[in-house]
Amino acid sequence: MAVRVRILGQGERLVEHRRGMTVGDVLRELGLLSNEYVVARRGRVVTEDEHVEDGDELILYPVVSGG
Template identity: 40%
Template structure:
């Protein structure tokens, strides 16, 4: 996102099981892109934002917290 000629970056917090990752993203980034960035196959997880299900076509921005749940509980 470019505001006042500056490229703004943001941080998205990702929770997966007991693991918490902070990922630096350009503002307004597609969920699919973030998952791939941290090595997660979007096909093997579902994603929540603020407790609500979202799809990998949704976008997140600075300060958002997302929770990633593996599709298979035994994996």
């Protein structure tokens, strides 16, 4: 099965789930940098070293910075 990734303002993507896969693995698979997004799963913020499960949905919130 897959992990569904919703990137706010950029749509949805699917990443094929692999056993032992982490949030960081999902981001790398999509060519994204972890310091550019806040990642949420099931309503809470998660770190890149947390494991994802088959069928999970991750929501990525782009980090906005500036002055």
